Amino acid sequence: MPLSSHIGSQLVDLCSALLLLTCFAIVAQRRLSACVDLFALQSAFLALTAALVAFLTGHHHIYIAAALTGAIKVIAIPRVLKKVIERLNVKRELVMNVNVPAGLLICGALVMLAFFITQPIIPLGFLLTRDSLAIALAIVLIGFFTMIARQKAVTQLVGFLVMENGLFLGATAATYGMPLIVELGVFFDVLIAALIAGIYTNRLQDAFDSVDTTHLTVLKE
């Protein structure tokens, strides 16, 4: 039993690490459709992690959450985003607030920050997923950073979704997932948020002939 638990813990850590890796890939990627693909990949890893946790702990409701992650974040949302990208004909992020190498460095710093913060908490935990907490926090921070660093509304949305993935991982890591009803509510919220952001992007395009959110500064009085 201790051995299998040890291996389980290692597997969960591996999956979490893969999630983090995709984050870095998103930060480094300029092409929008590739960003969306990476997000889908990240969500797939997340679903895998959740399924793994469900298998190892026997909490069956996490399977449902994993399935929903697969359906919504791997298939539905990327499809919506691809459509938006296609319609708006924006392929690349040309101007960035922070360039790619600097962005990667900052992300590295954020990961360190996340580990530093969670250091005093993790030894107190007794769940086999406890190490993922630091990674989850790092993903949230990187997602947030993506929202700040990028100017196109689509990538900002990807940043937001990455944050959400991080939160989901965090919830799974800290407490083996939230109650199913909360989980369902969150999924619904994310779906709605993606749809609204899609519409918002379209309107932005109509109003400014661009999906660059820096144009929003003119709305200030």
Added chain:
Amino acid sequence: MVLPLYPRQPDTQRLAASICASVAAGAGIALGLLGLTAPEPVAFSISSTAPLLVFAIRIDPLSAFFVLTISLVGLAAAIYAVGYVRHFQGGTSIAALGSLANGFLLSMTLVVLADNGLFFLMVWELMSLASYFLVVTEHEKTDVRYAGFFYLAMTHIGTAFIALAYLILFQSAGSFSFEAFRHPERAVPEEIRTLIFLAALIGFGTKAGIVPLHVWLPYAHPAAPSHISALMSGVMIKTAIYALIRIYFDFLGGQFPWWWGFLVLLAGALSAILGVMYALMEHDLKRLLAFHSVENIGIILLSIGAGMIFQTYGLKEFAALGLLAGLYHTINHAMFKTLLFLGAGSLLYAAHTRNMEEYGGLLRRMPWTGLFFLIGAVSISALPPTNGFVSEWLIFQTLFLSVQLPDLLLKLMLPIAAAILALTGVLALACFAKAFGISFLALPRSAHARHAEEVPAAMKIGMGIPALLCIGLGLAPMAAIPLLDRITEPLTGVSIAGKVLALDGWALAPVNMEFSSLSPSMLAAMLILTGLLGLALAFLFGGRLAKRYYKTWGCGMNLSPRMEYTATGFVQPIKRVFSTIYQPTVKLETEFLQESRYFAKQRKFELHIEPVFEKHLYDPAVRVFLKIADRLRLLQAGSLHLYLAYIFVTLAVLLLFAV
């Protein structure tokens, strides 16, 4: 108690709103009377999913009394609205006006019934918002929007302090229920109690309109439709009185240092005198009435403050008397102020202006309105045989009883307060001599006044109800005082009804028969008898009556409205006497004939009263606030990324701190 309004027709909407409100008010009156006579407080509650929030309601005599007052005024206003609201038809949504007015009534009722601090704050806010939307009914006018904004800002400052008071109470009680406030788990330290006292005084004082927190009142009350003004002035500001009594006597157990009572007394005296002085200079009838609300709240607080001082020194009977007189004046003011605001509404309805200088001669055209307004005016001026007289007499007696206080300073100060009250009464009389005389007597001063017609029956009934109550409460204090005594008994621990009502209720005495006593009903009978006697004497000894109808003699000239006293002219002497307070600025422009400087072609006279509090207290505060806001504007760059970065940096820093 409130039904949303579905009918499409404005006429039906108007009726439906008023019928719902009247039925609800009827139920409220019954509830109030039942609650006042019930032996035990009735409570009931619905729990909610939100933590700490319980929709709890409790009817003890104090709540019941306020429910009764609110319902009486609500009934009058609802009936009045049937006729009055007609003149808003066309521009304004009648359904919105009606349902807001009913919602306003409901929220006020809930404020005085609430038995949970959080629930109280909720309905209090609901009441403020409902009244705000009612104030801006005529939102197309700039000054109405300004009034509304001013009101909203002030009421939120007030709510902040109220919330502070309740949160402190919560801290020490460990629960939001009023029962826990009454009996906190651990004794509350003196400084904390002082903090609660001050926060409540400022917070509720803003709503009640004590000087210098009254500035919103003369803007907001006139801007609302008149029946709403009646509700706001008549009862809404009284909910603050309710809350003060509830907190001071009920939650804090009536144990306080002497200076608390003295502060309340001082605020009351200041409000009373300044309220009436500014009212006197006002020629917009509804603004004048709004200033009188400041005055009367002052009078009520004067009485309650005196009661608090007596409570401190353990003179329980006198404390009860002060509280009783204050509550009596509360319901009396609710009645006559409602009556007067409805009367002002009728004048506005008939003459389409609030400016008194354009009225005149309306008594002949609108005899019923005139009669009702006169009753209200007599009542607010505290003349017998009306209710205002009885309660103010009791307040005077309470203040005079201060000779029994051990503290010399207070022994001196309370009679000074009585003197201020006397001055207030005199000025109020002058003010209403002006208001009634200029509006109703002599010749019409404008085309509007010439074409005024009597108002519809519903409005007459709406005014008739408070008018009857004004006289009823004045003639029959023996019916009212035992009921009021039921409120003050649990708060002060003594019952004084038997001592206040001497000679089987035919006479009033301030606890002690030897001190002084008075019989309002006898006084009224005497008044009538004297009048009859005079007539009889004239009939017996006077000459033969010869009737001759002719114009008033005008030294051989034809009389015109231009010869009449203007409202401004009428109060000129008083303005001179108190010029240090008013700081008037007069602008006189004269245009002379070209031929000679001895003949003026046209004269233009402008008179402004300095709004002292706005200029020296509020304007600087607002300026500082705006300056800070301007500085802070740098933060608001309009960039989404920057905003996100703010949040991000805050998050990162907080996380680092948390480690």
